[in-house]
Amino acid sequence: MPAARNAVVMMGGGPTPVINNSLRAIVEGCRELGNQFGTVYAAWQGVEGLLREELLDLSAQPEEEIALLRTTPAAGAIGTARYKLTREEDLARTIKVFRAHQVGYFFGIGGNDTQEVCLKVAQAAEGTGYELTVVGVPKTIDNDLGDEQFKLVDHTPGYGSVARYWAWTVQCLEEENRGSAPADPVLVVQAMGRRVGYIPAAARLADPEREIPLLIFLPEMNPTLEELAGLVADTVRREGRAIVVVSEGLKLAELGERRDAFGHAAFSSSRATMAQLLVNHLNDVGLPARGLARGQLPGTEQRDAILYASPVDLTEAHQVGRKAVLLAAEGKSGVMATILRAPGNIYRAEYGAVPLAEVAGRDRPFPAAWVDHERADVTDDFVRYSWPLLGEDLVSVPIVDGRLRFARLRPIFAKKVLPDYTPAAYRQGG
Amino acid sequence: MPAARNAVVMMGGGPTPVINNSLRAIVEGCRELGNQFGTVYAAWQGVEGLLREELLDLSAQPEEEIALLRTTPAAGAIGTARYKLTREEDLARTIKVFRAHQVGYFFGIGGNDTQEVCLKVAQAAEGTGYELTVVGVPKTIDNDLGDEQFKLVDHTPGYGSVARYWAWTVQCLEEENRGSAPADPVLVVQAMGRRVGYIPAAARLADPEREIPLLIFLPEMNPTLEELAGLVADTVRREGRAIVVVSEGLKLAELGERRDAFGHAAFSSSRATMAQLLVNHLNDVGLPARGLARGQLPGTEQRDAILYASPVDLTEAHQVGRKAVLLAAEGKSGVMATILRAPGNIYRAEYGAVPLAEVAGRDRPFPAAWVDHERADVTDDFVRYSWPLLGEDLVSVPIVDGRLRFARLRPIFAKKVLPDYTPAAYRQGG
Numbered sequence: 118m119p120a121a122r123n124a125v126v127m128m129g130g131g132p133t134p135v136i137n138n139s140l141r142a143i144v145e146g147c148r149e150l151g152n153q154f155g156t157v158y159a160a161w162q163g164v165e166g167l168l169r170e171e172l173l174d175l176s177a178q179p180e181e182e183i184a185l186l187r188t189t190p191a192a193g194a195i196g197t198a199r200y201k202l203t204r205e206e207d208l209a210r211t212i213k214v215f216r217a218h219q220v221g222y223f224f225g226i227g228g229n230d231t232q233e234v235c236l237k238v239a240q241a242a243e244g245t246g247y248e249l250t251v252v253g254v255p256k257t258i259d260n261d262l263g264d265e266q267f268k269l270v271d272h273t274p275g276y277g278s279v280a281r282y283w284a285w286t287v288q289c290l291e292e293e294n295r296g297s298a299p300a301d302p303v304l305v306v307q308a309m310g311r312r313v314g315y316i317p318a319a320a321r322l323a324d325p326e327r328e329i330p331l332l333i334f335l336p337e338m339n340p341t342l343e344e345l346a347g348l349v350a351d352t353v354r355r356e357g358r359a360i361v362v363v364s365e366g367l368k369l370a371e372l373g374e375r376r377d378a379f380g381h382a383a384f385s386s387s388r389a390t391m392a393q394l395l396v397n398h399l400n401d402v403g404l405p406a407r408g409l410a411r412g413q414l415p416g417t418e419q420r421d422a423i424l425y426a427s428p429v430d431l432t433e434a435h436q437v438g439r440k441a442v443l444l445a446a447e448g449k450s451g452v453m454a455t456i457l458r459a460p461g462n463i464y465r466a467e468y469g470a471v472p473l474a475e476v477a478g479r480d481r482p483f484p485a486a487w488v489d490h491e492r493a494d495v496t497d498d499f500v501r502y503s504w505p506l507l508g509e510d511l512v513s514v515p516i517v518d519g520r521l522r523f524a525r526l527r528p529i530f531a532k533k534v535l536p537d538y539t540p541a542a543y544r545q546g547g
Numbered sequence: 548m549p550a551a552r553n554a555v556v557m558m559g560g561g562p563t564p565v566i567n568n569s570l571r572a573i574v575e576g577c578r579e580l581g582n583q584f585g586t587v588y589a590a591w592q593g594v595e596g597l598l599r600e601e602l603l604d605l606s607a608q609p610e611e612e613i614a615l616l617r618t619t620p621a622a623g624a625i626g627t628a629r630y631k632l633t634r635e636e637d638l639a640r641t642i643k644v645f646r647a648h649q650v651g652y653f654f655g656i657g658g659n660d661t662q663e664v665c666l667k668v669a670q671a672a673e674g675t676g677y678e679l680t681v682v683g684v685p686k687t688i689d690n691d692l693g694d695e696q697f698k699l700v701d702h703t704p705g706y707g708s709v710a711r712y713w714a715w716t717v718q719c720l721e722e723e724n725r726g727s728a729p730a731d732p733v734l735v736v737q738a739m740g741r742r743v744g745y746i747p748a749a750a751r752l753a754d755p756e757r758e759i760p761l762l763i764f765l766p767e768m769n770p771t772l773e774e775l776a777g778l779v780a781d782t783v784r785r786e787g788r789a790i791v792v793v794s795e796g797l798k799l800a801e802l803g804e805r806r807d808a809f810g811h812a813a814f815s816s817s818r819a820t821m822a823q824l825l826v827n828h829l830n831d832v833g834l835p836a837r838g839l840a841r842g843q844l845p846g847t848e849q850r851d852a853i854l855y856a857s858p859v860d861l862t863e864a865h866q867v868g869r870k871a872v873l874l875a876a877e878g879k880s881g882v883m884a885t886i887l888r889a890p891g892n893i894y895r896a897e898y899g900a901v902p903l904a905e906v907a908g909r910d911r912p913f914p915a916a917w918v919d920h921e922r923a924d925v926t927d928d929f930v931r932y933s934w935p936l937l938g939e940d941l942v943s944v945p946i947v948d949g950r951l952r953f954a955r956l957r958p959i960f961a962k963k964v965l966p967d968y969t970p971a972a973y974r975q976g977g
């Protein structure tokens with residue numbers, strides 16, 4: 118029987134409230150299968166730490182802290198990055214780091230960009246004859262990883278929690294807006310999700326019976342500012358008020374987008390936000406009501422507010438992490454663990470594997486059939502799809518002295534044995 | 548013994564997550580003292596409904612719905628308004644409505660503007676010889692009601708919950724920012740609270756030991772945009788990242804403020820927000836780090852997100868409402884029920900009464916001694932003051948079919964007996 122080889126776990130891209138529950142599953146799963154897996158390291162701060170040989174020893178952490186990862190949101194525990202790992206020398210360095218630390222298993226937790234990183238690393242290992250088992254773990258609140266037919270990926274861990282965030286936030290905003298309508302008839306709220314509509318769509322879960330004067334503008338709708346304002350004015354005329362959920366990714370030139378390292382629009386860094394543009398326009402043209410339009414811009418809380426974590430999402434993030442370990446243990450490489458929906462009318466998740474090549478670097482679109490352009494809404498088919506992901510019950514988070522008690526990992530790193538390395542992208546003028 | 552006389556409860560201004568627990572206390576308290584209190588009505592949509600003789604019958608509601616008010620946030624249950632009740636004819640109409648419905652008790656739940664309404668109504672009743680007991684109930688997330696010495700009001704219901712919102716939100720943002728620093732080194736978040744610093748100050752409760760690279764800009768600090776950006780840049784140079792909490796009320800002309808009916812700045816309707824100005828400036832001048840500054844703008848969730856309700860706040864909102872009923876039962880009029888802090892080192896609330904004239908229409912400032920200008924911070928004295936208001940444990944909210952189950956009051960109104968009336972402010976050109 119061959120000696121156990123070590124494992125590296127890496128996160129990429131933006132986090133979710135439940136991402137660390139996948140991490141926990143990998144650490145605990147590898148520990149259980151200790152004759153196959155040796156030490157589990159985290160690539161500190163994602164690809165960047167991997168290239169710099171910064172490997173946080175997760176096997177040496179107190180068990181309590183690993184357990185607390187369950188309800189510790191976002192990527193602060195091990196860090197993440199938005200670094201594009203495509204250059205030959207970066208990939209060669211990656212394999213060197215793995216070789217130096219007897220790494221036989223690589224788990225990449227992330228969206229389609231991170232799955233592309235996984236694919237590239239698998240190819241680089243194969244190219245140099247280095248034996249490496251690469252398994253991806255899905256993660257994105259955007260739910261844009263997978264295929265449009267939901268056969269490879271039903272939904273991604275993180276989406277259930279952001280769906281709950283929007284369902285419950287809009288419920289609370291409805292209490293606010295209904296109560297304050299004379300002074301504050303229009304509330305504009307901006308949703309994440311880039312150019313894909315899954316996140317703003319979840320606002321409909323607040324009100325499947327359509328009793329709230331709620332307008333949802335998906336990026337797939339692509340209205341002009343005037344069309345948008347016209348629909349809001351119609352609703353205010355009819356109902357006296359409106360709650361307007363707008364996607365950050367509506368295509369309006371006035372936003373003045375800035376771009377991140379992957380070349381994606383960094384919407385929260387734009388010169389103006391979609392919500393602000395709409396609020397200004399509505400107040401400039403004047404509402405068909407007393408009072409003003411007001412805007413608010415939820416930000417990263419959509420992906421880090423642990424209070425909104427869905428228990429379904431939390432469990433599935435764990436189970437899909439566990440599935441990844443089992444796949445690795447079976448020697449399956451070049452695949453991503455995935456969540457599928459079991460057939461039947463009662464929701465049940467199943468876990469499987471898909472080739473990395475089928476999900477890497479591809480955006481899953483929001484189904485055109487779920488968009489209701491005329492009413493600025495989504496269809497009931499979307500509600501049926503997403504509803505089971507909300508779950509029942511609050512997720513209980515440990516509280517100590519009035520503060521949330523999050524995991525605090527200790528800075529125990531693998532001893533560096535290689536020469537220093539600067540990631541290729543940072544070499545010329547940074 | 549005189550016959551029981553009816554009561555009217557009214558809300559004014561912006562809501563809190565726990566405001567309805569004061570309402571519940573009044574309904575249930577009056578029911579308990581049924582030989583003194585008759586029917587309890589709510590002024591539907593605040594002053595406006597009062598003037599229009601729209602009186603929602605709270606005594607006729609199902610008991611379950613009244614009980615559910617406990618964890619139903621904001622003012623949607625009975626409505627609120629930002630209408631300035633100062634005109635003679637509006638005040639005369641108010642007394643007429645009370646007379647027509649045998650109203651002997653008036654409870655006004657709100658901040659200093661609402662307490663001014665209570666005072667005006669009490670004076671109007673006295674001026675016309677109408678027997679009316681007026682008792683105010685404090686409410687404002689801004690905590691700017693009362694006196695600077697905390698002898699009249701220690702804190703207001705609503706503040707403990709917004710303090711928890713900020714403590715926990717900054718804790719979650721820290722997990723986000725620490726994990727994502729290479730790409731997203733600076734996170735700018737804007738806090739409510741108008742020109743008074745209690746709300747942004749609560750961000751410090753996330754980190755009383757000062758381990759997070761957190762800058763807090765209170766409106767009391769009044770920095771220029773350049774000074775602000777300079778302090779952020781210093782932090783990024785030192786720590787590689789920064790979380791920046793800015794008050795909506797920092798005085799920068801570029802905001803393009805719009806004003807509400809009370810003449811207050813309506814910050815969330817401004818042409819640009821403080822957070823956006825700072826994000827743009829930071830990205831324009833360039834950060835001393837890779838990546839971009841990002842902004843987010845929490846809005847009304849600071850006052851309506853029930854998940855962040857502090858159990859201390861929830862209990863105190865109830866108790867102060869109950870105190871108001873007891874004051875009214877004793878025939879105390881022209882007073883506001885208040886929360887005081889019992890002497891001693893273990894936090895305990897006491898309930899008392901203060902003359903409306905001492906709190907009406909006055910902003911309590913944030914103590915100058917609690918502002919740390921140099922470090923863009925607040926002092927430990929502020930932490931000691933606000934800490935006990937956070938409470939332990941999550942507040943449990945009923946969930947049905949994945950949605951929060953809020954109170955749904957039935958539209959049972961007192962029969963109108965007076966001629967129609969248009970509030971004076973809406974008569975000319977509206």
